[in-house]
Amino acid sequence: MIRYGLMAALASFPAQAVAQSAPQLDARSAQGDLSVTIYNSGRSLISDTRQIDLTAGRQRIEFPDVSARIEPATATLSGSGIGIVEQNFDFDLLTPDKLMEKAVGRTITLLRTNPATGAETREQAKVLAANGGVVLQIGQRIEVLRDDGLPVRVIFDKVPENLRARPTLSVTVESTKAGTRPVGLSYLTQGLGWNADYVALFDRSAGKIDVQGWITLTNETGTTFDNANTLLVAGQVGEDNGGGYVPYRRPASPVRRAGTETSGRERLGDFYLYPLAQRTTIANRQTKQVSFLDVSGAPAKAGYEYRNGWLNGADTAESASSVLKFSTARGQGLGDALPAGTVRVYMKDARGAAQFVGENAIDHTPMGSDLAIATGRAFDVKVKPVVEKRERVNDVKWRTTMRYTLTNASPEPVTVDLIQSGLDWVWADTRIASETLKSERTSADGVRWTVPVPANGETAVSAVFETRN
Amino acid sequence: MLALLPLMLQAATVPIVTSDAPEAVAVTVYRDPNRGGGAITLSNLDGRALITETRTVDLPAGPAVLRFEGVADGIVPVSAIVTGLPGGTVEKNRDARLLSPAALVDGTLGRHVRVRWTDRHSGKAREEDARIVAGPADGVVLQTASGVMALRCSGLAEQPLYDAVPSGLSAKPTLSVRTMSPVAGRATVRLSYLADDFDWQAHYIGRVDEAAGTLDLFAWLTLANGNSISFAQAETMAVAGEVRQDRNAPTGAMPASAQALSLQCWPMGTTSDIAEQPPFAPDMIMPAPPMMMSAPIMVTARRNEERLQDVPMAVMIAQQENLGDLKLYRIPEPVTVAANSQKQVALLNRRNVPFETVYALLVQPARDAIPARAEIILRLQNRAKDGLGLPLPAGPIAMVAPRGDRDLRVGEGDVPDTAVGQEANLSIGRSAQVQGLLTTVGQDRWRYEVSNANPFAVTVEAVLAFGQRPLLGAAKRLPRRNGLPLWSVRVPANGRRSIDLAVPTPKDD
Numbered sequence: 007m008i009r010y011g012l013m014a015a016l017a018s019f020p021a022q023a024v025a026q027s028a029p030q031l032d033a034r035s036a037q038g039d040l041s042v043t044i045y046n047s048g049r050s051l052i053s054d055t056r057q058i059d060l061t062a063g064r065q066r067i068e069f070p071d072v073s074a075r076i077e078p079a080t081a082t083l084s085g086s087g088i089g090i091v092e093q094n095f096d097f098d099l100l101t102p103d104k105l106m107e108k109a110v111g112r113t114i115t116l117l118r119t120n121p122a123t124g125a126e127t128r129e130q131a132k133v134l135a136a137n138g139g140v141v142l143q144i145g146q147r148i149e150v151l152r153d154d155g156l157p158v159r160v161i162f163d164k165v166p167e168n169l170r171a172r173p174t175l176s177v178t179v180e181s182t183k184a185g186t187r188p189v190g191l192s193y194l195t196q197g198l199g200w201n202a203d204y205v206a207l208f209d210r211s212a213g214k215i216d217v218q219g220w221i222t223l224t225n226e227t228g229t230t231f232d233n234a235n236t237l238l239v240a241g242q243v244g245e246d247n248g249g250g251y252v253p254y255r256r257p258a259s260p261v262r263r264a265g266t267e268t269s270g271r272e273r274l275g276d277f278y279l280y281p282l283a284q285r286t287t288i289a290n291r292q293t294k295q296v297s298f299l300d301v302s303g304a305p306a307k308a309g310y311e312y313r314n315g316w317l318n319g320a321d322t323a324e325s326a327s328s329v330l331k332f333s334t335a336r337g338q339g340l341g342d343a344l345p346a347g348t349v350r351v352y353m354k355d356a357r358g359a360a361q362f363v364g365e366n367a368i369d370h371t372p373m374g375s376d377l378a379i380a381t382g383r384a385f386d387v388k389v390k391p392v393v394e395k396r397e398r399v400n401d402v403k404w405r406t407t408m409r410y411t412l413t414n415a416s417p418e419p420v421t422v423d424l425i426q427s428g429l430d431w432v433w434a435d436t437r438i439a440s441e442t443l444k445s446e447r448t449s450a451d452g453v454r455w456t457v458p459v460p461a462n463g464e465t466a467v468s469a470v471f472e473t474r475n
Numbered sequence: 476m477l478a479l480l481p482l483m484l485q486a487a488t489v490p491i492v493t494s495d496a497p498e499a500v501a502v503t504v505y506r507d508p509n510r511g512g513g514a515i516t517l518s519n520l521d522g523r524a525l526i527t528e529t530r531t532v533d534l535p536a537g538p539a540v541l542r543f544e545g546v547a548d549g550i551v552p553v554s555a556i557v558t559g560l561p562g563g564t565v566e567k568n569r570d571a572r573l574l575s576p577a578a579l580v581d582g583t584l585g586r587h588v589r590v591r592w593t594d595r596h597s598g599k600a601r602e603e604d605a606r607i608v609a610g611p612a613d614g615v616v617l618q619t620a621s622g623v624m625a626l627r628c629s630g631l632a633e634q635p636l637y638d639a640v641p642s643g644l645s646a647k648p649t650l651s652v653r654t655m656s657p658v659a660g661r662a663t664v665r666l667s668y669l670a671d672d673f674d675w676q677a678h679y680i681g682r683v684d685e686a687a688g689t690l691d692l693f694a695w696l697t698l699a700n701g702n703s704i705s706f707a708q709a710e711t712m713a714v715a716g717e718v719r720q721d722r723n724a725p726t727g728a729m730p731a732s733a734q735a736l737s738l739q740c741w742p743m744g745t746t747s748d749i750a751e752q753p754p755f756a757p758d759m760i761m762p763a764p765p766m767m768m769s770a771p772i773m774v775t776a777r778r779n780e781e782r783l784q785d786v787p788m789a790v791m792i793a794q795q796e797n798l799g800d801l802k803l804y805r806i807p808e809p810v811t812v813a814a815n816s817q818k819q820v821a822l823l824n825r826r827n828v829p830f831e832t833v834y835a836l837l838v839q840p841a842r843d844a845i846p847a848r849a850e851i852i853l854r855l856q857n858r859a860k861d862g863l864g865l866p867l868p869a870g871p872i873a874m875v876a877p878r879g880d881r882d883l884r885v886g887e888g889d890v891p892d893t894a895v896g897q898e899a900n901l902s903i904g905r906s907a908q909v910q911g912l913l914t915t916v917g918q919d920r921w922r923y924e925v926s927n928a929n930p931f932a933v934t935v936e937a938v939l940a941f942g943q944r945p946l947l948g949a950a951k952r953l954p955r956r957n958g959l960p961l962w963s964v965r966v967p968a969n970g971r972r973s974i975d976l977a978v979p980t981p982k983d984d
Binding site for chain 1: 501503505508523525527552553554555556564565566567568569570571572584585594595596597599608609610612613614615616618621622623624625626628629630631643667669712714715716717718719720721723724725727728739740741742743744745796797798799800801802803805866891892894895896897900955957958
């Protein structure tokens, strides 16, 4: 039953680095052959095949060591020659309080210890009530348990039925034949989810990135899944939340153009599957990371973006966003689909040590997409928008003159994507009457100038907008 | 024992190698991107640091688990990067299951323990075999040879004794990696991770030489570490500029579960518990006010001895380099970033920087004619030919001016992130000596007058904010700044200047 870990065995060899000299107890769970399918949402499918000795006819099978956050309604049982009569999920936990409550009307044993002599006397008592205190009948007298404060051990004959140490799933089945056979239990559980974490090392002068992708599993189910065959599903699988409020999730989308390529990875319908190569133990309260992507030397470049709200001006110049641009296409990019997660970008400092320069979230990104990840704000690249003039042309028409001053204090020329948004504000219809640099209308709401700014220099862009209400 | 070993090796799990401390460490501190100006509060730091550690480990051939101890408590586990393992990283784990009384019961549930009863008078102990049938939630139930009982409900001195520690429990949340080495040997491993509970800030001191129209600009780099781990002799850096921090990103940092064992029994009420009247509520005892948080501040630079309150003369100044679009400040020598402490190193020091003092006023039509005090603006040109020409990371500035042998504080303000070539306008307070007053002199006609009570001439810049209405008269030819007309005027010592404004009301207003 109790196995001592290797460390205890090696404790006599001083040369080895010994983690702990305390004896270790290996907890063996009642779980069988486990397959775990983990979705991004934190709701996962557990398949647990156990060898169960069945007798012919109706009987109850108990499944201890299921996830403590099981959704009991999703549990299904399969096995040859068995039919399900009923399924129960018992939450009735065994506690001292419950033990006494269930003993009401029954006889218990009292073991009194004489505080002076230590002599023990044994008595039988009937529990009359356990409300606030325990009222007992001993022979012909009635007393309250430990009313005198003296030590009394209460001994119960047995653990009452239906009280369990842990929430337990029990299934009553009808078996056509006797014998040991595999019985599969599958259920959904909350508290087991995953996402991706990316480490991107950007070499600006070479225009390249090295990207490592890690799958991060998080187990908060209260249960350890031993030696599980693990499969991860990437993508948002539709879920019924019972008609509840679904918070609007602002899509943190650095995707500039969604790709059309298909990754060589295993797929199921619209979802990519990431099976783990080895069986693994997902311990309770553990965060586990396994590598799934390692690309080096993919082309990437630094960009800048500044977005100005409608009629916004600034007294002092504001820093433009630093953007890292790369592709997930085959050939000129990472060549893979990226599951949703966090991208952490690093760059080498003057001494060659990698330093963190910012992080951002990406959504599930198909292969072949163009990505632009904002990592922070540039110290040296700034934009100062000014509302030069706003005049009324007639009853329905306004003319607005905007001037944007872009400055670059860095010793390299840069290109800034300058975006003026808010052109579609309420009912207004806005067009550009004149501009000093050709713009590109990116949406009904926004217009973009691609502005080159020389090294240690500045560029000014002016535009006249005409708004018809 | 030796004969058993091969058997044990087969049966037992992967060997564990523990690295208890790094040999070398580098710390790069990032500012909290959402904190404005103001001082750093050591108890509430929202910046981050990148910690890069070098550790030496002896790895056996084949699979092994490498545990890292002594990492910062604020570690963002998902950001951990391990390089230098000859067999690479099979998986990285962060375990938050801690060894605690409740975890002992939980891990021993269904197994045998021994229960010891000790006689309070004779001290004689008696042990009995038992099995834990329930716990640790809401009490512990034991099965012994004599029957079922609850732990510590009898009033006797009793306690369970365990044979072993359940596997997978550790004293602190632990980061570990599984690796598979081709051969046994020593490896130098680099572990880097992001950690919360750090911050830094630039603190400027500007010492004004009124006569020369220059100031001496000095700045401290103040680092704060809110973790309980000290980084000794660390290569220390700070990064200026805004680094995006995704606050919603899952960090993998689960709160550690270290529970005390709360033993509960059945109802324990007795006859004497009957309350005859509601218990008298004693007066709230106010806790003594907590001691002022006195964070130790280490100053790693020597002050100039000649003058007690002069701008400090630093012997060690952080070196600035470019890191992509950010600015990195490197402390040239290894320093110790101690646990729960702040540290200051000189960030920059420039003498005789010319500046201009401008009194700024914003003119808006108002019902009441009340004079407004002018904002004192210190205008610096961040150019090499003007004595500066270096990036100025954001931070508060204190202006001091000498009077005899002491320095007086004459204003406070905030320096924004200022790039080279940019003009810095530092608002350091308001002056009662220079005021502006807008009065109505007729239909759509106004007069704006500025007064100067100083014994010297001042430059006043008044921005005329009359909305989008066109200005007529003398104001028609005014230059514009940020889209608004700007009246720039030199007001003589103890004098006044005024401008007449005609602002026609649009017909449909």
